[in-house]
Amino acid sequence: MFNHDTAPVASQYSESFLKRLAGPSTGKAGLAKDQTEINRIIAEASKGSKFYDNEKKKDNEVTERIGRILKQRDDALKGVDIKCVEQSADRLIAELEGHRDLSQTIVHVDMDAFYASVKLLDNPDLEGKPFAVGHGVLSTASYEARKYGVRSGMAGFVAKKLCPELILVDHHFSRYTEMSTAVMSVFRRYDPNLLAAGCDEAYLNITAHCESHGLTAAECVQDMRKAVFHETKLTASAGIAPTKMLAKISSDKNKPNGQFELPFNKESIVSFLYNLSIRKIPGIGRVNERLLESVGVKTCGDIFIHRATIYLMDKQFGSQFLFRTYLGITSNVVEPWGRGERKSIGFERTFSSLSDTKKILNKLEEISVELEKEMEETGWAGRTVTLKFKLDTYQVFTRAKSFDRWITKKEDLFATGKELIQSEFPLSIRLIGLRVTKLKDLRSPTEPANGIKRFFEPLQSGRPHKKAKLDHGETDVDTIDHVHDDYEDAMPDFHENDEDERLSDQADFEELIEEQSDTVRTHAVKPRAPVSAPAPFRPSLTNVDALQSSTSLTPGPSGSRAIKPRSFSDATGPLKPKPGRTPNASIETQNCPVCGKALRTDNQGLNSHIDFCLSRGAIREAHGEAGNSVKGTMSGFRPISKGKAKLRK
DNA sequence: GGGTATCTGACTA
DNA sequence: TTCCATAGTCAGATACCC
Numbered sequence: 150m151f152n153h154d155t156a157p158v159a160s161q162y163s164e165s166f167l168k169r170l171a172g173p174s175t176g177k178a179g180l181a182k183d184q185t186e187i188n189r190i191i192a193e194a195s196k197g198s199k200f201y202d203n204e205k206k207k208d209n210e211v212t213e214r215i216g217r218i219l220k221q222r223d224d225a226l227k228g229v230d231i232k233c234v235e236q237s238a239d240r241l242i243a244e245l246e247g248h249r250d251l252s253q254t255i256v257h258v259d260m261d262a263f264y265a266s267v268k269l270l271d272n273p274d275l276e277g278k279p280f281a282v283g284h285g286v287l288s289t290a291s292y293e294a295r296k297y298g299v300r301s302g303m304a305g306f307v308a309k310k311l312c313p314e315l316i317l318v319d320h321h322f323s324r325y326t327e328m329s330t331a332v333m334s335v336f337r338r339y340d341p342n343l344l345a346a347g348c349d350e351a352y353l354n355i356t357a358h359c360e361s362h363g364l365t366a367a368e369c370v371q372d373m374r375k376a377v378f379h380e381t382k383l384t385a386s387a388g389i390a391p392t393k394m395l396a397k398i399s400s401d402k403n404k405p406n407g408q409f410e411l412p413f414n415k416e417s418i419v420s421f422l423y424n425l426s427i428r429k430i431p432g433i434g435r436v437n438e439r440l441l442e443s444v445g446v447k448t449c450g451d452i453f454i455h456r457a458t459i460y461l462m463d464k465q466f467g468s469q470f471l472f473r474t475y476l477g478i479t480s481n482v483v484e485p486w487g488r489g490e491r492k493s494i495g496f497e498r499t500f501s502s503l504s505d506t507k508k509i510l511n512k513l514e515e516i517s518v519e520l521e522k523e524m525e526e527t528g529w530a531g532r533t534v535t536l537k538f539k540l541d542t543y544q545v546f547t548r549a550k551s552f553d554r555w556i557t558k559k560e561d562l563f564a565t566g567k568e569l570i571q572s573e574f575p576l577s578i579r580l581i582g583l584r585v586t587k588l589k590d591l592r593s594p595t596e597p598a599n600g601i602k603r604f605f606e607p608l609q610s611g612r613p614h615k616k617a618k619l620d621h622g623e624t625d626v627d628t629i630d631h632v633h634d635d636y637e638d639a640m641p642d643f644h645e646n647d648e649d650e651r652l653s654d655q656a657d658f659e660e661l662i663e664e665q666s667d668t669v670r671t672h673a674v675k676p677r678a679p680v681s682a683p684a685p686f687r688p689s690l691t692n693v694d695a696l697q698s699s700t701s702l703t704p705g706p707s708g709s710r711a712i713k714p715r716s717f718s719d720a721t722g723p724l725k726p727k728p729g730r731t732p733n734a735s736i737e738t739q740n741c742p743v744c745g746k747a748l749r750t751d752n753q754g755l756n757s758h759i760d761f762c763l764s765r766g767a768i769r770e771a772h773g774e775a776g777n778s779v780k781g782t783m784s785g786f787r788p789i790s791k792g793k794a795k796l797r798k
Numbered sequence: 799g800g801g802t803a804t805c806t807g808a809c810t811a
Numbered sequence: 812t813t814c815c816a817t818a819g820t821c822a823g824a825t826a827c828c829c
Contacts, residue, residue: 200814207808286815304814347811434810493818501813533804543814549805584818 165439166208167192170201187298187311194310203543211436215443218465222444225461238456242472250391251413253481254366256353257396258336258373258387261405263349264289266383267328268318280316281308288320292405328381335377339369344393344483350400352393354483367410374408391418394479398429418477423450430474441466449475488590494529495537496520497582502541504577510567512581517563520583528592530555531585534562536569539580548573555589 279294297312388399402409
């Protein structure tokens with residue numbers, strides 16, 4: 150399959166870099182055995198591109214980060230009685246063990262190579278052939294293609310190097326939506342309250358169904374998979390376990406077209422996880438895998454072996470998250486996502502590199518139009534607009550601006566994006582996007598966190614509100630009364646009796662929103678921050694809420710859209726939120742060779758800043774401009790002296 | 799000076 | 812020659828308000 154004659158010495162690539170280039174899906178089912186050789190071919194194919202250079206740079210930054218972590222570890226362990234620390238860790242682990250709940254039967258069902266399988270239904274000629282869906286970047290690959298190392302997220306031309314006979318086929322989003330609807334409707338017979346985690350996967354709590362039908366979990370899941378195949382001719386794999394995380398890992402066990410049930414007892418769970426690579430844990434990606442490996446944690450079992458280090462480096466690693474992972478104690482709450490949980494809505498597009506200001510602004514305008522359309526169709530407004538752009542070097546930057554009014558219109562989106570990007574010119578970019586956050590749900594006027602009420606809720610501590618705060622146990626009705634009270638205070642001419650009539654019409658409602666935000670300004674009563682759940686535990690390592698977003702498997706712009714990720718650890722206990730990154734040590738600075746600014750060397754963004762300045766300089770040169778000063782700075786490497794370091798007012 | 803909001807980059811799926 | 816799109820969370824620095 151490979152041409153070994155032309156193979157360069159493997160040592161010219163570090164193992165970590167080869168893995169990085171190979172992308173995030175290398176552990177997926179159906180891959181060929183010789184991953185090392187595949188990684189080498191991928192590196193050879195990518196070599197020399199800007200993408201490759203950027204990946205190399207990011208890999209080096211992680212290596213530097215590891216250096217800092219190891220130093221912190223050595224400092225933390227200096228003069229410490231390890232046995233004593235281990236005892237403290239053991240006590241914490243024992244406490245966590247007390248939260249184990251084996252009462253619920255959770256299933257994770259995952260369609261096998263969904264896009265590819267749907268394609269196969271419509272094009273039986275592809276049967277037995279290596280093919281992949283997508284062109285620039287692949288969304289999925291048939292199992293035949295996977296044998297060559299072709300996987301989702303891979304560039305088409307790289308995939309062709311791995312498998313020259315690979316057939317690339319187009320997306321067919323309407324068919325995915327159709328089949329997804331059919332599959333989900335089968336799943337709903339087993340749990341009407343399921344959590345769809347993408348168009349091709351879902352979490353179900355089948356406890357009640359099994360009880361009422363006198364079925365074992367395995368029988369129930371077998372039955373469900375049969376029904377799916379019978380009605381759609383698509384196969385699914387499933388995992389049965391006491392928590393979502395364990396079910397997710399289990400569903401991968403007998404893929405494709407199989408199922409796996411994890412025994413519901415502590416010993417089996419811990420032993421199942423013991424030799425499992427930490428990379429299999431949702432939320433631990435390429436970077437965190439390397440960071441953990443650097444302190445000896447490669448498997449979940451290693452978490453226990455190195456518990457003293459983890460306990461001492463809680464800030465860096467999030468000890469509770471890791472100990473819970475080791476124990477397999479994570480969330481078993483299965484419920485669908487509500488609209489109110491949405492946090493942002495955005496649109497972005499990649500194109501071949503653009504430097505012409507006018508053309509870039511045209512792209513921005515197109516994005517604004519699309520985003521306005523999407524916000525209108527889905528009923529959202531927002532207060533913060535974030536511009537995102539990717540340089541032709543693949544470095545990504547964001548710039549944001551907040552308002553004290555609700556943004557919905559293309560004119561506002563475009564004007565804000567334009568304002569944000571203009572101070573960055575000249576630029577040579579390959580992606581531009583806009584995202585709106587601090588959302589308000591225009592379809593839910595009575596919904597607490599996002600509806601009209603949020604304007605009048607008592608402010609959080611430190612922000613006294615003229616009205617008293619809620620008493621513990623106060624009902625929603627009571628709260629709404631406060632709303633009315635506040636509203637009356639703010640707008641004396643507005644009477645309760647008129648409310649239903651006014652809210653019955655969407656246009657009127659939006660008008661009300663406008664009035665309302667004016668009122669808020671006039672009275673200096675600030676909208677309060679989104680109501681957060683009572684201190685759910687989250688790992689400090691990374692965002693474990695973003696566990697399996699379906700984005701790469703999600704039908705296009707306005708189809709059945711983004712099914713959101715869900716936390717695996719959101720309801721298992723009121724454990725402390727974790728902090729996160731390397732704290733600042735003594736601050737050293739270095740001047741950027743391009744703009745001359747004093748930059749903190751303790752920050753990983755230093756090199757990015759220099760690269761950014763260099764690239765700006767190069768573009769200026771191309772534009773025949775003089776000077777090399779950079780107007781602003783970027784987060785993470787702000788100048789440490791004098792005054793405001795903020796980029797713009 | 800303390801608490802909160804905002805901005806940015808990083809990471810994840 | 813060529814390497815996506817969308818959404819979420821977090822940390823850390825800074826800005827701002829009381």
